[in-house]
Amino acid sequence: MSKEIPVKQVDPSEPSDGKPKTDTIELYASRKKIYAKEVTGLFQRIRTFSLLFLLGMYFLFVWLTLDGAPLIHFDLPAREFHLYGATFYPKDFILLSGMLIIAAFGLFFITTLFGRVWCGYTCPQTVWTFIFMWVEERIEGNRNKRMKLDKAPNSAQKVFKKSAKHTIWLIISLLTGLTFIGYFYPIRELIVDIFTFQANGWAYFWVAFFTVATYLNAGWMREQVCLYMCPYARFQSVMFDPNTRIVSYDPSRGEPRGARKKSVKPEEVGLGDCIDCGQCVQVCPTGIDIRDGLQYECIGCALCIDACDEIMDKMNYPRGLIRYTTENELEGKSSKLLRPRTFGYGAVLATMIGVVVFVIATRVPGQMDALRDRGALFSFNGQGNIENSYTLKIANMTEIPQTFSLSVEGLDGIRILTDTQVTIDSGENRSLPTVVDVSPEAIPQSNNEIIFHAQSETDASLKLETESRFVGPTQ
């Protein structure tokens, strides 16, 4: 059961009956629906391009294969991650960590230079919200029509429009959910299994989960996700400095704001360039007024720039009353692109990219381990040689089957008595019982270092090796 903490505003300056006057304040503010106006312009075109590009990659890549293997596939049961023709395993965790560090510092680096461009152009919340808003505009009409429709009593037309909008939102959400799970469960099988009711319960659960999450986040919660759920919005300001280029209103040019006729020059009426038309507020997807200065609610989408530029064009004023600029430039100072914090983030970013590229370039797509048979230290065979038994574990991390030739070295005449050729499927980790023998005269001490080799016959560059010990009688 939720508990409420009653909060009273106390005004001691106005006593009533000898007691301070009190007033109850609501700590919970219900959401005011934002009716963002559609706008066209340079930044909206850039966002449309980035949106189509990202959505195209998201919906297309899940279907693509390379040499018969999925281009991107996270096979959790097999603990394999297929990325652009390479297969990664849990032992490659260091690479994943490196990539996450690159992503984080890439974000910090860009944010320091250009503010919240990630939020404004590429964040999935922004991308899907803009698709949903586009659908809404096509079905319910422009901002004024949508406001009117919401206020109007229920009618057949209203029910039809609302149903159509929510149906399309749900279809987009379902496609999003299916695609997302398709990166973990082969998409072709997933589609067939889901619609023939043969998929397992978890597949239904996760598709439903991501469908509902997309529908609620992009359809209903929208800016609330950015304002109350996203931690990045809260700590982005620590990455800003007076040289960070962000969407800003130029008060020295715009103020004092005020309405005037197009034919009246601002200086004639003692006004700045802002005609107080409110267009920048009407297009804002988070419902803020950029003229109030930098606010954490601003996702840096630059729609207010497009809206204001359109007004400036109509008034025959120069564009850029709202523009990408820096605090320093607004104060008439010069801005620096390169500064200690950009160097710091840039240095970490460049180092991590170098490390990850090096690890990938030198990564051997296979692994071999030798486990000595703990049951018997050694035995003599019919030829009078000393035998040791091992289990060789060979993993093929390439995308094709590999035939390996096995050999051993380290002692004169040492040889493998069991199979010396083995074919291992792509992604397979095979355990091979292996027996090795050597003449007693070749053993200099009771415990000797030996090395197992596995040379691929399919790919000459794929060579695996592992060290082990060969045990004989005490000398």
Ligand code: SF4
């Ligand atoms: S769109 Fe431009 S002119 Fe209109 S209110 Fe905003 S800043 Fe002022």
Ligand code: SF4
């Ligand atoms: S003020 Fe609003 S419209 Fe302008 S960049 Fe920020 S979020 Fe976008």
